[in-house]
Amino acid sequence: MRKDKLQVSISEVTKEKVVRKISYKRKRALEGGLYILPWIFGFIVFFLYPLGRTIYNSFNKVTYNAKAGGYQYTMIWFKNYKRILTEEPDLAIAFQDFFVQILTYVPVIIALSIIIALLLNNKMKGRAIYRLIFFLPIIILNGQLLENLNTYGGMSLEVGGFVITVIEKISPEFLVDTVTLLFNTILQVLWYCGVPILIFLATIQKIDKSLFEAASIDGASSWNIFWKITLPTIYPLVSVVIVYLVVFMANIDSTADNSINNIINLSRYNPARYEGYASAQAVLFALLQVVLIAVLYFLTHGKKRGGNK
Amino acid sequence: MEVIKNQKISYKHRKGFLKIKRVLLGMKSSEGIFYKLMMYFLLTVLGFVFLYPILYMSSTSMMSNMDLIDNSIKWIPSKLNFKNYQFAYRALDFVKTLFVSIGYSGINTLALLISSSTIAYGLSRFKFVGRKLVIVLILLTFIMPKALFFIPTYRIMGQLHLTGNIFAILLPAISGQGLQAALFILIFFQFFNMIPKSLEEAAIVDGASSFKIFYKIAIPMAIPAIIITSVYAFSLYWNETFLARTYLEGKINTLPMSLKNLSSSYYKVNPTDQYNNVEVKFTEAKAFAGTILSILPLIAMYAIVQKWFVESIDKTGITGE
Numbered sequence: 001m002r003k004d005k006l007q008v009s010i011s012e013v014t015k016e017k018v019v020r021k022i023s024y025k026r027k028r029a030l031e032g033g034l035y036i037l038p039w040i041f042g043f044i045v046f047f048l049y050p051l052g053r054t055i056y057n058s059f060n061k062v063t064y065n066a067k068a069g070g071y072q073y074t075m076i077w078f079k080n081y082k083r084i085l086t087e088e089p090d091l092a093i094a095f096q097d098f099f100v101q102i103l104t105y106v107p108v109i110i111a112l113s114i115i116i117a118l119l120l121n122n123k124m125k126g127r128a129i130y131r132l133i134f135f136l137p138i139i140i141l142n143g144q145l146l147e148n149l150n151t152y153g154g155m156s157l158e159v160g161g162f163v164i165t166v167i168e169k170i171s172p173e174f175l176v177d178t179v180t181l182l183f184n185t186i187l188q189v190l191w192y193c194g195v196p197i198l199i200f201l202a203t204i205q206k207i208d209k210s211l212f213e214a215a216s217i218d219g220a221s222s223w224n225i226f227w228k229i230t231l232p233t234i235y236p237l238v239s240v241v242i243v244y245l246v247v248f249m250a251n252i253d254s255t256a257d258n259s260i261n262n263i264i265n266l267s268r269y270n271p272a273r274y275e276g277y278a279s280a281q282a283v284l285f286a287l288l289q290v291v292l293i294a295v296l297y298f299l300t301h302g303k304k305r306g307g308n309k
Numbered sequence: 310m311e312v313i314k315n316q317k318i319s320y321k322h323r324k325g326f327l328k329i330k331r332v333l334l335g336m337k338s339s340e341g342i343f344y345k346l347m348m349y350f351l352l353t354v355l356g357f358v359f360l361y362p363i364l365y366m367s368s369t370s371m372m373s374n375m376d377l378i379d380n381s382i383k384w385i386p387s388k389l390n391f392k393n394y395q396f397a398y399r400a401l402d403f404v405k406t407l408f409v410s411i412g413y414s415g416i417n418t419l420a421l422l423i424s425s426s427t428i429a430y431g432l433s434r435f436k437f438v439g440r441k442l443v444i445v446l447i448l449l450t451f452i453m454p455k456a457l458f459f460i461p462t463y464r465i466m467g468q469l470h471l472t473g474n475i476f477a478i479l480l481p482a483i484s485g486q487g488l489q490a491a492l493f494i495l496i497f498f499q500f501f502n503m504i505p506k507s508l509e510e511a512a513i514v515d516g517a518s519s520f521k522i523f524y525k526i527a528i529p530m531a532i533p534a535i536i537i538t539s540v541y542a543f544s545l546y547w548n549e550t551f552l553a554r555t556y557l558e559g560k561i562n563t564l565p566m567s568l569k570n571l572s573s574s575y576y577k578v579n580p581t582d583q584y585n586n587v588e589v590k591f592t593e594a595k596a597f598a599g600t601i602l603s604i605l606p607l608i609a610m611y612a613i614v615q616k617w618f619v620e621s622i623d624k625t626g627i628t629g630e
Contacts, residue, residue: 031519032435039428042484047450053461119352131619133356139611140604142548144565148600149362152593190359202622250454253551264456275460282456289454
């Protein structure tokens with residue numbers, strides 16, 4: 001009898017424990033939700049709603065009519081897109097520039113920032129000063145600064161006449177153009193390197209030092225160590241850097257470097273275009289960017305698996 | 310005999326050569342002079358190229374307008390001349406704009422810091438339905454260009470009577486949709502993931518609430534992340550002008566925004582009766598003086614915090630995926 005009672009009470013206790021555990025779990029989940037709450041609000045108000053609105057507007061023709069009280073929307077489906085893609089070429093040209101800029105800048109930026117990160121990783125005098133210099137663009141880079149430099153000079157290295165004559169003497173003409181182009185854009189490319197250098201440097205520093213020691217005891221040259229240890233470690237970060245760079249270059253404020261945002265902003269006030277047309281432009285821009293990121297990401301991500309065989 | 314002698318000489322030669330090679334190129338364990346020189350050379354050249362635009366700007370900003378047209382003057386102005394800075398200082402309304410910029414960037418940075426740390430804490434330390442989905446959506450907000458949102462968002466702000474008001478920028482910042490907020494959330498997320506579970510459980514057993522754990526355990530452990538976020542977010546808010554100009558409608562002007570209008574505001578402030586005076590004319594020297602003035606506070610901040618900034622970078626897991 002007593003034993004029975006005891007058993008019952010034990011089972012009750014465990015039951016209660018289970019219940020309490022569930023309620024504890026639920027409480028934790030609710031608590032976690034509380035921390036996310038601001039984000040959910042922000043996501044709906046500043047992401048989801050504007051996104052839906054932009055997509056909806058892109059199918060509309062917007063006209064301004066003061067008598068009828070402001071802007072008026074009429075559904076025209078894909079006519080805005082048709083206009084952008086087939087009739088008015090300004091955005092298509094800006095897209096082309098953006099596309100070419102990404103494809104040419106990104107590999108150069110990645111190569112340069114890996115090199116600089118490797119150099120900065122060395123133990124040497126004045127490391128702090130060098131780091132100060134190379135991280136500076138992260139802090140001061142802004143659209144207006146770039147624009148002033150582009151309009152008033154200072155963003156292109158002046159190649160001395162002598163260098164050009166030498167190059168002209170020894171090489172065909174197209175190479176001269178390439179070299180001058182390189183000197184014209186190298187500064188900008190370097191200034192975009194700030195964050196990639198930072199990412200690569202942090203990764204290199206995380207590699208276990210004993211790995212290098214073991215390799216050099218086994219007789220690996222520093223050249224081999226670079227290709228067999230350092231590079232495979234930083235390679236996965238290349239795709240991360242690519243995503244960062246595409247987003248960064250898409251959002252930069254300077255019209256000289258990326259005219260797309262400016263075109264969209266101007267369309268908004270242009271009576272022949274207005275909001276609907278501008279929204280369609282924005283949607284196309286987002287699509288281009290997503291496709292670019294996806295393609296570049298999977299291209300570089302897939303290679304990693306091949307290389308690790 | 311002859312052969313042996315020859316071999317001896319070549320051996321001697323070889324030994325000497327090896328020694329030179331070791332000093333210059335280094336052995337596997339230590340680096341040679343050649344390698345070191347090459348490294349310094351490369352770093353210095355690259356560093357110079359990095360600084361070139363700033364050097365160019367500072368030298369041009371000290372030139373008088375006569376110097377600018379003078380072909381014989383390229384780098385060094387004929388005499389040190391801070392007149393351009395005076396002009397730009399007045400045109401930017403420097404002191405007022407500086408305080409506005411610091412206040413504007415500071416408050417937004419604070420909001421971003423609070424929101425991204427709490428959101429990251431919620432994502433990292435709690436299990437609930439849709440947690441993975443939230444992380445994916447946060448990444449999505451990072452990828453989408455701002456051009457996609459600013460038109461309807463501007464409308465929303467208008468309906469809430471927030472345009473031309475700092476809340477137009479502050480509200481997205483506090484709700485995790487600030488500038489590059491996704492990046493900051495992920496940095497904090499990684500830091501909070503590193504907190505050992507046992508530590509948290511011990512605190513719970515001792516009766517600490519989750520919020521107490523957040524600010525007593527999690528926040529102190531994430532100090533490197535806080536430093537990086539503050540410095541980077543501050544400079545982001547300082548430098549961002551596209552959204553700020555749209556939402557604030559010119560009611561709040563930070564230094565980079567005033568810089569954009571420098572050429573027009575210039576003549577309003579500086580002596581208009583001297584229109585024909587060559588030295589007063591708005592030229593690149595004036596524009597660069599203004600540009601330098603607008604980045605100077607950031608450089609000063611960077612110089613002060615750089616030690617902690619660089620240290621924190623070493624400690625941060627920025628690099629994880």
